[in-house]
Amino acid sequence: MVIGTAPSDAPLRDAPLSEEDVCARVRDSVLEQRLAPGTKLTEESLCGVFGVGRTTVRRAFLLLKRDNIIELQKNRGAVVASPSxxxxxxxxxxxxxxxxxxxxxxxxxxxxxxxxxxxxxxxxxxxxxxxxxxxxxxxxxxxxxxxxxxxxxxxxxxxxxxxxxxxxxxxxxxxxxxxxxxxxxxxxxxxxxxxxxxxxxxxxxxxxxxxxxxxxxQLEFAPKKPFSDLQTIFAEARTA
Amino acid sequence: MVIGTAPSDAPLRDAPLSEEDVCARVRDSVLEQRLAPGTKLTEESLCGVFGVGRTTVRRAFLLLKRDNIIELQKNRGAVVASPSxxxxxxxxxxxxxxxxxxxxxxxxxxxxxxxxxxxxxxxxxxxxxxxxxxxxxxxxxxxxxxxxxxxxxxxxxxxxxxxxxxxxxxxxxxxxxxxxxxxxxxxxxxxxxxxxxxxxxxxxxxxxxxxxxxxxxQLEFAPKKPFSDLQTIFAEARTA
DNA sequence: TAGGCTAAAATTGTTGACAATCTTGAAAAA
DNA sequence: TTTTTCAAGATTGTCAACAATTTTAGCCTA
Missing domain, CATH: 1.20.120.530 (GntR ligand-binding domain-like)
Known part of the structure; x- marks a missing residue:
């Protein structure tokens, strides 16, 4: 999972990154389609990527949910939204x-x-x-x-x-x-x-x-084409 | 300060009230103009009124800020917004x-x-x-x-x-x-x-x-009428 | 009395530990 | 082999203590 930019541009003197910053990074990733709908976002992984505490990630989640960018389920964390x-x-x-x-x-x-x-x-x-x-x-x-x-x-x-x-x-x-x-x-x-x-x-x-x-x-709401489907299934079978 | 409804309608079996609930209550108070712009909202007071923890109030603040209903200043808490x-x-x-x-x-x-x-x-x-x-x-x-x-x-x-x-x-x-x-x-x-x-x-x-x-x-952006101003000043002098 | 300084109180911000819940994986039973 | 069960691990939710900052109050001085 690739979110945000390379860590090499972070070193500007201790800028702890606010929840707005985290939001913006996630949104940019969505905008560039590097974050696909359905992707699970764990608190810990985002903490690591952005170098912030769980509190900040948690607040960012709340804002991202408000903007319909992620979905939050109680006790089950955050996933990138899949609009109907x-x-x-x-x-x-x-x-x-x-x-x-x-x-x-x-x-x-x-x-x-x-x-x-x-x-x-x-x-x-x-x-x-x-x-x-x-x-x-x-x-x-x-x-x-x-x-x-x-x-x-x-x-x-x-x-x-x-x-x-x-x-x-x-x-x-x-x-x-x-x-x-x-x-x-x-x-x-x-x-x-x-x-x-x-x-x-x-x-x-x-x-x-x-x-x-x-x-x-140009949108196609029909169930995904079998080809793509097979690939997805195989990919999951391999990692599962 | 009167926010939300009387405590007597709370007793419906342990419903801890989510941050969305708190948000809704505050918004309703704003809608009915029971909460005037500039009113200070302390975390503790809202905890008391709604019977929720500080965490919940804090999350509600974040959402209310996003909706431009309150303003948050670092270390200085929340006040009801005063749109320019x-x-x-x-x-x-x-x-x-x-x-x-x-x-x-x-x-x-x-x-x-x-x-x-x-x-x-x-x-x-x-x-x-x-x-x-x-x-x-x-x-x-x-x-x-x-x-x-x-x-x-x-x-x-x-x-x-x-x-x-x-x-x-x-x-x-x-x-x-x-x-x-x-x-x-x-x-x-x-x-x-x-x-x-x-x-x-x-x-x-x-x-x-x-x-x-x-x-x-019908809006009047001019500085408030002197009458109202005097009242405000006196009110503040009394409490300060 | 007015102004300024300092300490106490109050409020907000952050962190970490603990509780609750879900997920994973293996073992046992069908 | 397939399904079920259960326990260990991982993840999320909550809370309380502590740190940082602001506000208040009292005191002193000019």
């Missing part, structure tokens, strides 16, 4: 509502500088994809939506969307197409920025909705 | 976005049964107001918006709006008009239900937005 199809539906519905609303606010106030920053982000996405750095690409893809949302200048809505983006990451990990995503949102973000630059509200809205609908449409 | 004017602006902006979006979803699927339930709620509001039970009336007023939102069938958005409603309660307590609220939303809710019943999307949307804007417009 219905939850997935609600997450995407929420994202459409929230992001279109924020987009309308943004399009009225957006400055050329903001557009530049978005374009610069698109370049990052592109390079990550070309370098086959999928984890990074997945993260950047999610962060694009967050950057866009931030421009609306409403911290509360921004924080809420952040939650939704993390949940989306779990959903895609669970139900997303196997071959990762190159087919998914290659040009969509770019077109959206174009529409934004031209203050084309209609177009931007439509693109955003289609983009989200596209991702949702 | 900017936060207030964002809360109302968020509510307009969220509630209008949910309203559009609701108006497509609402059934006569749902309308009846809303009307029944309106009667409760009315009776509370007539009986001058302001605390109850304030709570019911907030719950109306939640009931309406629940009809949209999106639990995630519902939970989010819930947060916003609690924050609104703090904002009104801080910046609201002195004479409480009879002038505020007497007929607004009723008209909104009428529009809903007639599936008049335009009208319902407009009423909702006007309703929220009205509440926001």
């Amino acid at each position: 199809p219905e939850e997935a539906r609600q997450v995407f519905e929420s994202r459409v509502l929230v992001e279109t609303a924020l987009l309308e606010a943004t399009i009225k106030t957006i400055r050329p500088y903001d557009v530049d920053r978005l374009r610069s982000h698109l370049l990052d996405e592109k390079s990550a994809l070309e370098n086959a750095d999928i984890a990074r690409w997945i993260r950047l893809t999610g962060e694009f939506h967050l950057r866009l949302a931030k421009l609306a200048g409403n911290d509360i809505m921004y924080a809420f969307l952040k939650q939704l983006v993390f949940q989306t990451s779990l959903i895609v990990a669970l139900y997303g197409p196997n071959g990762a995503g190159p087919n998914c949102s290659g040009e969509d973000h770019k077109k959206l920025v174009d529409a934004l630059e031209q203050s084309d509200r209609e177009m931007a809205s439509r693109l955003l909705i289609e983009h989200l609908n596209m991702i949702e449409a | 004017p900017e936060e207030a602006r964002q809360v109302f902006e968020s509510r307009v976005l969220v509630e209008t979006a949910l309203l559009e979803a609701t108006i497509k699927t609402i059934r006569p049964y749902d309308v009846d339930r809303l009307r029944s709620h309106l009667l409760d509001e009315k009776s509370a107001l007539e009986n001058a039970d302001i605390a109850r009336w304030i709570r019911l007023t907030g719950e109306f918006h939640l009931r309406l939102a629940k009809l949209a069938g999106n639990d995630i958005m519902y939970a989010f709006l819930k947060q916003l409603v609690f924050q609104t309660s703090l904002i009104v307590a801080l910046y609201g008009p002195n004479g409480a609220g009879p002038n505020c939303s007497g007929e607004d809710h009723k008209k909104l239900v009428d529009a809903l019943e007639q599936s008049d999307r335009e009208m319902a949307s407009r009423l909702l937005i006007e309703h929220l804007n009205m509440i926001e417009a």
Whole structure:
């Protein structure tokens, strides 16, 4: 199990890491899909990884549960959440509502500088994809939506969307197409920025909705394909 | 300080009350404006009131902080949050976005049964107001918006709006008009239900937005009136 | 009397030990 | 061989004691 970054970047003078820090690390791992839904998180292992006490991990668990990133069962610890199809539906519905609303606010106030920053982000996405750095690409893809949302200048809505983006990451990990995503949102973000630059509200809205609908449409809620299933079974048989 | 209900309704067989329970009690007190912004919440006092250990209270604090209901300062404990004017602006902006979006979803699927339930709620509001039970009336007023939102069938958005409603309660307590609220939303809710019943999307949307804007417009961010200020100062001088 | 200093009290933060529960693994029975 | 049972180990939940910090109260001085 790989959570957080290499221990080599920890040595900045005794920074005991707060529960928020632990939360952030776990969330980032989820966002980059290094932590798969269903993964068991024991208190002790996180204590070791982050160099914090059980108290801190415990508090972090409470916050992560509140954000629907993990599930806590009494006496049985924490596992990374596995959103149900219905939850997935609600997450995407929420994202459409929230992001279109924020987009309308943004399009009225957006400055050329903001557009530049978005374009610069698109370049990052592109390079990550070309370098086959999928984890990074997945993260950047999610962060694009967050950057866009931030421009609306409403911290509360921004924080809420952040939650939704993390949940989306779990959903895609669970139900997303196997071959990762190159087919998914290659040009969509770019077109959206174009529409934004031209203050084309209609177009931007439509693109955003289609983009989200596209991702949702590619989900497969059916029981996993037999191939993947067999592998899973064999893997478990080997270790059990 | 009055939090939660009388101790006489606790005796239901050893139910140790979870952190969620404690959270809910505190939130309800905020919703009914029995807990004013700025009120200090000591761990010990809450332990006593709810009959739980310090651990539970501490966890509840963490969750309440996450919901912006209290503020936690290191080594200085918890106080009921005092949203800034900017936060207030964002809360109302968020509510307009969220509630209008949910309203559009609701108006497509609402059934006569749902309308009846809303009307029944309106009667409760009315009776509370007539009986001058302001605390109850304030709570019911907030719950109306939640009931309406629940009809949209999106639990995630519902939970989010819930947060916003609690924050609104703090904002009104801080910046609201002195004479409480009879002038505020007497007929607004009723008209909104009428529009809903007639599936008049335009009208319902407009009423909702006007309703929220009205509440926001009545806020007074200016430094408190000298009268109230003097009282506060004297009160503090007496206890200090 | 006002201001500042110090010690006592109160409150919060942290840790570790212990209790409760679940999981694992092996032995015994079918 | 398969299933059941039970005990040992591992993990989580709770609590109380202790440490760190803040707040309060009294005292002294100017």
